[in-house]
Amino acid sequence: MNYETLRVDIDNRIATITLNRPNKRNCMSPQLHREMTDLLEKLRYDDNVSVLVFTGAGEAFCAGMDLKEFFFETKDSPARFDEIFRTACEWRGRTLRYYPKTTIAMINGFCFGGAFSIVEGCDLAVAANNATFGLSEVNFKLFPGGTVSKSLANLLRPREALFYALTGRPFDGTEAARIGLINYAVPASELRTFTMDIAQEIAQKDLTALRATKDGYRYALEMSWDASINYTLAKQVELKSLQASMESGDWVEAGINDFLKGEYKPGLETHGQSAQRRS
Template identity: 40%
Template sequence: MQYSTTSIDAGALRCVTAALDGGILTVTLNRPELGNAIDAAMSREMTALLSAVAADDAVRVVVLRGAGGSFCTGLDAPDFFDPDGRDTAELRALRDAADEWRVRALRRLPQPVVAMVQGACRGGALSILESCDIVHTAEDARFSAVGPLEGALPYGATAKSASEVMTPRAAGYFLLTGEEFDGAEAERNGLATRSLPAAELEAATYALAGELAAKDPIALRFTKETLRHVGAMSWDGVLSFTAAKFAELKTLQAGQPSTRAAAVESFLAGKSKPGLGG
């Protein structure tokens, strides 16, 4: 069923499609003639769509995929970079918009996001994967950072994403050489969660999405929040934070207003730091 809310009509989207079935929202990057490369229009549509999804309890899990034979071939260069090397305010604003949905809005979705990668996944598309919670890839998918091959450096979001999820040696090697690697290697180096034969990819991805959609959505949301925050905390901070979140979770699950939400928000804002001495 085509996805629609009061704030967005998926039928009006051109670079993205969205369909909801049984709590599973399939979001498809839809520029197959260009390998689903990200342009300014796709960035606008993805930002609007993700904003609507974040507030929609009917969406229990998101599957992100590409139309045609590729997942995404990165940024569509003519939209984001001047051929003469000039860096105008307009171009910077367009790149900021591409970053907004790839590294902020997608990462902050309360629902679990499962990427399903087939074909090419290049350059700026690596940041999409890092923002997803789970990445399923075909064994024969093709990944690359591309920057060094084009006499450039990997765009900042790409370098950051690779360093966050890939092993340090793998990130260094593949970003420095621009060498292409397959889905099996993506699983080994941490970029992908699981690599599968291409014929099994879709069934396995939607089976997993179905399992996630059947779980308690509040518990899943809190788990995502916990994973997002604990990496920068001390052990004492982690224990204090998770204890507060657990109490809030139980209150929400009981259908009662949370008395701990304000305390947790204060903790994250740095106004209250119980147990941060470790």
Template identity: 35%
Template structure:
């Protein structure tokens, strides 16, 4: 897939992924609105290719993932799988191993902030892919649905990992067993997502948040992500040692020197991401 030019957008009929790059910000839009932006193999491959390219693009300092139309992402496109009685069943484990687990890893390992801009319904794997991002901001009309039990499955794409950690067992089990829609407002109140904003100001707020992060200390953001993710498995002693090592690195960065100089001069810092 050819790279987009800065300030331009690109979409192909084959992949239905739209990429827009502006100063410091890359926006990836899932663009299969007729299928509620649900995934098929072509979309998976296209998104993986773009994430890999954007990871190493020094001009991109923040990534926004969003959807077209009334959905963020409805998860897997079920019409893409053979489930008719008498036919051989699709290997869902292979689908997770090949597509969904690598997608979650790509989002978590991205060395720059990733914003999930949830413009509408996020269901099934779509809800959990949003949760794999660093910041989730949702329009008030958006809904999060762990729809898996409705078709005899369990939450995947990290859902069984995020839900109990973010919400506790009681709420996690309620959402997973009953598959009831959770409003964006309730999701924010429960701490599942970062923020819920009115639909009218949603695009502007996403743009403001992305611009703020794009102007920030990119290396520090990468190390913040690394430290907080490590805290999920580290002991206190291990975490203190990691903090020491990462802070030592950041203390030698140009951004740290600029941050201190700007603080002392009472001006806004001009971070270069180094």
């Protein structure tokens, strides 16, 4: 997995993906979009990876789109712009949202414009208190286009979304947590440890159950009450079937039955952890 715009490190079932254009504050170029698309496809089928963590090299998470390469250099080539635009929208707007593995944004610095869709597409997000967020599009006579307006609508209340989109004002990680853009804001010195602790906790769970959890939530957003209930009932049957051949057993015969036998407390620990401690 050798890429020019990305770094990938895999450890303890966690793949840390670092946007690696520090001299450009990790803004997203056409090459980065293509490389990210390729990487996500590879990690989708990597059995050694359960959780993906996204961060940025240097002092930035991601400063949004590379305005020169993405917009200016394609202004006379509609076909080239369309190809890049679709690639950029696809991995942030659909691939991340429905990815079969848990995704976490670890926001270490500047996070602007199109980077909001990376944050929104991920399942969870943690930022440094002093990270800087902003929707600066209006400052150069644009608006939050592509996937960004939808990302704002998905996550934020109208007042906050419109305030920051209309003023272009920057805000910090503490404010990002207050308005619901991220889960937590922590001191920069604690960001990696805090985020990786969450990632490791999730990586210990059953991978098929994690995927079903995401599917149940994501698709419920698009369904009626009755459709969602029918979908999750079918999902329970599918999950039991997928887990049946696993050494750890399925959620009924192992998950519930071991609880009834007093072998673990699901409100306090993950199935299998008690056995690991006893061994």
